[in-house]
Amino acid sequence: MSRLPFYLVVALLLVAGIALTLHRHLQFEVPWTPGEQRQVWEIEAQVNFRADGGPAKVNMALPSSQEGFRVLTEHTASPGYGLTYLNENGSRRAEWSIRDASGSQQLYYSVQVLVAPQASPAMAPPPPSPVDVVWERPYDTAAAQVIDRAWSRSADAYTFARGLISDFSDERQGENARLLLTQFDRVPLLVRLLNQAGIQAREVSGLMLEHGRRRQSLTSWIQVFDESGESVLFNPATGEQGRPDNLLLWEAGGQAVLEVQGGSNSQVSFSMLSRNQPAASAVRRQLAEDTGTLLNFSIHSLPLEEQALFQTILLIPIGALVVVLLRVLVGIKTSGTFMPVLIALAFIQTTLVTGLIGFLLVVAVGLVIRNYLSYLNLLLVARVTAVIITVIAIISVFSVLSYRFGLNAGLTITFFPMIILSWTIERMSILWEEEGPKEVLIQGGGSLLTAVLAYLAMNNPWIRHLTFNFLGIQLILMAVILMLGNYTGYRLLELRRFKPVTED
Incomplete structure (x- = not known):
């Protein structure tokens, strides 16, 4: 029979698992390691104005997730x-309204922004194509001469913008530039000149992020578009091209940052703090909210109680992989196929040393009582039921005794799976009768060794982080287990049969 379908299924699982894992890391920046830190900025905007004594309406621009930054939470x-959140022409805005207000008014808006170097840009759409700009005399002649001078020394939209801005710098200002600056502000003037030259441009407002700064204001930047629709930011004061790493665009649609109706003397100031927090918690909110597609399916969308449950459930395939490796490749015998995985889960709750001592005590006492039950010639169901009740009684007695002696760690013995322990005792007792104590020690020791190795793998912080945050890991584990299930060679412990051959 052809093995091609089998290998196709394995390859499909590997590709899908790796693709989902890389998508989660690249798209949502979920870190590979649990201890990774990310920088988060906490920014507070304070709006002040004096109300006229009637209805008032305040409209303020809000930041959006953009290149280098991602908005996490916001409050007012x-x-x-x-309060109403609006989306106008690709720009987010907040609108406060009140029926009656008088005197000094203060409104607050706070936002948490994650520094995300791999975040995709979400710029507002480009402005409409420039139309003919009308100037009054003698500014029309000065504007034309300034544009002609910069045009002759440029090759494209960006070099023209850089040359035009430099002509308005303090060192290189000519008579035409000084004349225009007497009538117009620098940034609107530069945007107007760019539009007259047929170049799409607009004024945007950004906040320079500096730790611990208070009462800061927004700075104006010029966004210039080329023929392909790509854009570049220019500093209108220096002509420097490019966006600084610490610049957060607050208003990127070319609109007013703050508009107040029914009030006067309005202004907005900003305070900011920078802090580091674990990367996993920094992106948890976004993972919980993004459930629109299958690729973005996330356990983080569940309630916290279910998340804690799944964090343990998703570790079971890791323990199962350890069992498959030890049984298929090494040849270790265990009492029950996946009983060591359940014991390893109990070790996670009880800690390793406490779990080992508790497991050995329960099984040892259980074997003694089970040996007595064998003389009663009970039916299998009744005998196993009696063993279950016995295990419960043993665990109860050990818990009470440990509490009486002040050993609180002994109370965690209740996390052991009682049904599995009962079947383990029953199986070992039968094995003792049929194969002798040596085989019991071999299988019991193999079970404990497998459970300890599974516990070490499942309790590793790095593995716990990966299995919980990257569901594609489950598909990769499935592919690896399928490949191991196809192994038909010798086990490591079986090779000792060939020792006499090597000696000869």
């Missing part, structure tokens, strides 16, 4: 005001 504090 505006007692008595109604």
Whole structure:
């Protein structure tokens, strides 16, 4: 029979698992290691204005996730005001409204922004194509001469913008530039000149992030578009091209940052703090909210109680892989196929030393009582039921005694799977009668060794982090286990049969 379908299934599982894992890491920046830290900025915007004594409406631009940054959470504090979040032409805005307000008013908006170097840009759409700009005399002549001078020394939209800005710098200002600056502000003037030259450009507002700064204001930047629709930011004061790493674009649609109706003397100031937090918690909210597609399926969308449950369940395939490796490749015998995995799960709750002592005590006492039950000639179901009740009684007695002696660690023995322990005792007792104590020690020791190795693998912080945050790992484990199931060679412990051959 052809093995091609089998290998195709294994390859499909590997490709799907690796693709899902890489997608989660690259798209959502989920870290590979549990201790990785990410920088988070906490920014507070304070809006102040004086209300006229009637209805008031405040409209303020809000930051969006953008290249280098991702918005995590946002909150407002505006007692008595109604609040609505708007999306206008690709830009996010908040609108506060109130029926009656008078005197000094203060509104607060706070946002947590994650520094995400791999975040994809989400810029607002480009502005409409420039139309003819009308100037009054004598500014029309000065504007035309400034544009002609910069145009002759440029090769594209970016070099033209850089040359135009440099002509308005303090060192290189000519008469035409000084004349235009007497009538217009620098940034709107530069945008107007760029539009007259047929180049799409607009003014955007950004916040320079510096730790511990208070009462900061936004700075104006010029966004210039080329013929392909790509854009570059320019510093209108220096002509420097490119976006600084610590620049957060607050308003990127060319609109006013703050608009107040029913008030006067409005202004907005910003305070900011930087701190580090674990990367996993920094992206947890986004993973929980993004459930739109199968690729973005995430355990983080479940309630916390179910998340804690799945964090343990997703470790079971790791323990199963350890069992498959030891049984298929090494040849270790265990009492029950996957009983060591369940014991390893109990070790996670009890700690390794406490779990080993508790397991040995329960099994040892259980074997003594089971040996007595064998003389009663009971039916199998009744005998196993009696063993279950016995195991429960043993665990109860050990828990009470450990509490009486102040050994609180002994209380965790209740995490052992009682049904599995009962069947283990029953199986070992039968094995003792049929094969002798040596085989019991071999299988019991193999079970404990497998359980300890499975515990060490499942309790590793790195493995716990990967299995919980990258569900594609489960597909990879499935592919590896299928490949191991196809192994038909010698086990390591079987090779000792050939020792006499080597001696000869």
